[in-house]
Each structure stands twice: as structure tokens, then as C-alpha cells.
Amino acid sequence: MEKLRQHIEQITPLTDEEFTHIQTFFAIKRVRKNQFLLHEGDEVKHEFLVLQGVYKVFYVDNEGKEHIVQFAQENWWMTDYSGYFKKKPANMFVECLEDGEVLCLTLYGREKLSADLHKMEHFFRVKLTNGYVALQERIRILLSGNPQQRYEEFSKLHPDLLQRVPKKLIAAFLGVSRETLSRLSGSK
Amino acid sequence: MEKLRQHIEQITPLTDEEFTHIQTFFAIKRVRKNQFLLHEGDEVKHEFLVLQGVYKVFYVDNEGKEHIVQFAQENWWMTDYSGYFKKKPANMFVECLEDGEVLCLTLYGREKLSADLHKMEHFFRVKLTNGYVALQERIRILLSGNPQQRYEEFSKLHPDLLQRVPKKLIAAFLGVSRETLSRLSGSK
Incomplete structure (x- = not known):
């Protein structure tokens, strides 16, 4: 979780007490090359902060053609944000291109952290x-x-x-x- | 300024005292059809909240072709955000397509309001x-x-x-x- 603290503190300094509270909202997940973090049609439970690896966020059109919306690597955030924020099923896939590790944050966690700590609202705004x-x-x-x-x-x-x-x-x-x-x- | 209050209160309720503070950061500007709020190369001093009218945000490529990045109408925010946030000269133009009215907010104002009031940080994040x-x-x-x-x-x-x-x-x-x-x- 030290990487998470460093990542947040690039934007805003934290006390130990604040960080102890913050980290309770994050869960670590290890992923393998070619593993999917999200499939089209899934409930979008999490956004992901990349700790390690490189990922692609993409969707598949009606003709079956793949379109890449975003790549992500260390310290980038990613998910199907439309589905995540609007609580709708995913239109997109998130696939891991190398073995890696991400932190998962629910929308509830994101909103709760933002409400609890002005600093975190600031962090997410930046x-x-x-x-x-x-x-x-x-x-x-x-x-x-x-x-x-x-x-x-x-x-x-x-x-x-x-x-x-x-x-x-x-x-x-x-x-x-x-x-x-x-x-x-x-x-x- | 009543429209501004209504606009913010769609996200978060405000006390009269808070709104009195908030409105000091906004300036009203009337614009005519075909008038430019921003030209390529300008310092991007403001972002604009549309009170009335419809606008286009566009850039012109090396071949002189116009590309429209965004339209904006009532209650939409617009500017060349890359220039605004990074304090770089504008790559884009903002042109008014009907007679209208906008509110102008500087980056200093945006950051100060966000720092002063957790509610405003929340508003801008949403x-x-x-x-x-x-x-x-x-x-x-x-x-x-x-x-x-x-x-x-x-x-x-x-x-x-x-x-x-x-x-x-x-x-x-x-x-x-x-x-x-x-x-x-x-x-x-």
C-alpha cells in the first residue's frame, strides 16, 4: 500500500491516521497476462489503479471490430467510467497485457472517501x-x-x-x- | 447570479453566506453571435459557464481545416481546458453561435473556491x-x-x-x- 500513499501524496500530503483510513477502501488484486478485469455486460464494481503492468480498455462494435479507448500503466486509473459512475453494465472490456497488480476501489469507497476527507475530494478532482x-x-x-x-x-x-x-x-x-x-x- | 446558484445547488446545497462568497469569483459577460471568447494563441484566462446561447469549441489543423471538439449550451462549461489547466496558450477557439451570456471563472478562482469550500471541491469533481x-x-x-x-x-x-x-x-x-x-x- 506504500505505492498508494506515494501516489496520493504527489497531490496532497497525508497524516498516518488519514492514510490508515484511506487504505481500508482499497483491495489488491494480482492479474495474469491476458486476464480480464472487466467484461462487456458485467456490473462495473471497481475502478483500478495500476500498481504494475500494462492494460487495455476497449470495446467491440456491432461488426465485431475492437476499438481501444485507453491504455493504462503504472499509476494510471482505469475502468469503464460510464458504467462505473452511472451504475450501468459495462460496454467495455479491461484486459491485462502483462502480469501485473492493481488496486480496486468501489464507487461507494470513492464517494465515501471524498465526503470524509476534503483532501481526497481534492485528489480525485485533480x-x-x-x-x-x-x-x-x-x-x-x-x-x-x-x-x-x-x-x-x-x-x-x-x-x-x-x-x-x-x-x-x-x-x-x-x-x-x-x-x-x-x-x-x-x-x- | 441566481442561475449560478441553481446550477451549483443541483449538486450541493449552499448557505446564503457561502453563495455570497462564491459569486465574487464569477464575472458576467454578454456575447454576440459570431463573437469569439477565445482565439488560438491567447492566454486561457477563463473557463465559461453558459447562461444563454450556444457555442462551439474548435481548432484549426495545419491544413486550415476546422475540427469541432465540443458544442456548449445553457449550464455547460467550456474552454480550452488543456491551455486553462496547464497555463499554456490556447490551441482552440471558442465562438458564440447565438447572442448569449456566460459567466467567467479564472483558474485561481476555481482553485481558491475548491480550497475554501469542500462543497465546491465536490461540485467541481462531480x-x-x-x-x-x-x-x-x-x-x-x-x-x-x-x-x-x-x-x-x-x-x-x-x-x-x-x-x-x-x-x-x-x-x-x-x-x-x-x-x-x-x-x-x-x-x-
Whole structure:
């Protein structure tokens, strides 16, 4: 749980007493490569804080095609947020791409922590702010039709993910073909 | 300012004293059709709460093509959030599509209100949560390549915007051609 404390304290300092209270709301879960944390149609019980590993959040359209909404790695939060916040069945899947470890937090826990501690309400607001900005940037990149720009922006923002995630998944995330991506990244 | 109070009290009740403090951070601005609240390159001084009117938030790519990131109408918040939160020059424009009125809030004001009042931190967190979910849904719609699905999802979510916003702008927002949109909406 020390990683959780470090993660929160990047935003706001905590007393030992506060952290003792906070950690009671989190549960550790170990996951294997190719294991699913969430399936379409499931109740979205948790959001996940990645302690270790890399994950993809995706959905499958009516034609059976997979669309990647988000990748996540250490210190990122992820889930099907629409289902989580609106208490509806998941539209998305969350799959683990490497062996790893996550912390699980229920919506009840999130809301209770926010109500109990102004600091935690602040923490979640800051994390949401960063997430909101990242999604707005993602929309900007998706709308600009140029595959090269999309690839360059992604490389700039996430050089680490380029190393960890298979190229075909990055191509799916950027909405470009595998061949286009190979050409842009200068490798096969 | 009564509209502001109603807007906040949809999330959290306020005392008169609290609201007196809150409203000192907001300034009213009247805007005309086709007036810009923000230009690319500007310092992003404010986010805006729409009291009246309909607005578009957009950017222009290297080829001079316009991409619409967001529409906004009454009770919606808008700005170039990347510029606003990161204190960087705007990448986007905000333009008014009808005569209207907005409330302006600085980042200093937003942070100060959140620090002063746990209730306001809660208010902004809830608004960000809704905004985050809306953007995640928008990405899902953008990624699914089918223009008909995009149009249907937009119609379901925003029947009011279909009436208020010119079709060519809705086509730009959905990333489909004007002709496709006319066919889908059954009118010219």
C-alpha cells in the first residue's frame, strides 16, 4: 500500500491516521497476462489503479471490430467510467497485457472517501482534471485525419508505451492500419 | 447570479453566506453571435459557464481545416481546458453561435473556491466526472466508423442541439460529410 500513499501524496500530503483510513477502501488484486478485469455486460464494481503492468480498455462494435479507448500503466486509473459512475453494465472490456497488480476501489469507497476527507475530494478532482485534459487531447488527435501527426503526438506523450505495447494495438488505438504504423515508426 | 446558484445547488446545497462568497469569483459577460471568447494563441484566462446561447469549441489543423471538439449550451462549461489547466496558450477557439451570456471563472478562482469550500471541491469533481464520461463516450462514437451510429448517438444525447446548430457544424463535429448527414437526418 506504500505505492498508494506515494501516489496520493504527489497531490496532497497525508497524516498516518488519514492514510490508515484511506487504505481500508482499497483491495489488491494480482492479474495474469491476458486476464480480464472487466467484461462487456458485467456490473462495473471497481475502478483500478495500476500498481504494475500494462492494460487495455476497449470495446467491440456491432461488426465485431475492437476499438481501444485507453491504455493504462503504472499509476494510471482505469475502468469503464460510464458504467462505473452511472451504475450501468459495462460496454467495455479491461484486459491485462502483462502480469501485473492493481488496486480496486468501489464507487461507494470513492464517494465515501471524498465526503470524509476534503483532501481526497481534492485528489480525485485533480486526477479527473488530468484525465479530462488527456481525453480532450485524444479527441483532438483523433479528429485530425493525418496518421503521421497522430503517431507523432502519441510518441511524444507516451514513449514508454511504444516499447511495451504490441504495434497492432497501437495502430488500433490511433485508428490507423498496421502497415501505416510500421511505415511511420520505421520498423516492421 | 441566481442561475449560478441553481446550477451549483443541483449538486450541493449552499448557505446564503457561502453563495455570497462564491459569486465574487464569477464575472458576467454578454456575447454576440459570431463573437469569439477565445482565439488560438491567447492566454486561457477563463473557463465559461453558459447562461444563454450556444457555442462551439474548435481548432484549426495545419491544413486550415476546422475540427469541432465540443458544442456548449445553457449550464455547460467550456474552454480550452488543456491551455486553462496547464497555463499554456490556447490551441482552440471558442465562438458564440447565438447572442448569449456566460459567466467567467479564472483558474485561481476555481482553485481558491475548491480550497475554501469542500462543497465546491465536490461540485467541481462531480462536473468533471460528468465531463469525463461524456468525452469517453465521444471517443467511443468517434472510433466506431459508422456515420449512422454516430448520428443516432448524437441525436439521442442532444436532440436540442440538432435544432439549434447548423447541419454543417454537426457534420464537422461527427466527422461525416454534409451530404451523409443530410441523408441520415432525412432533410436537406
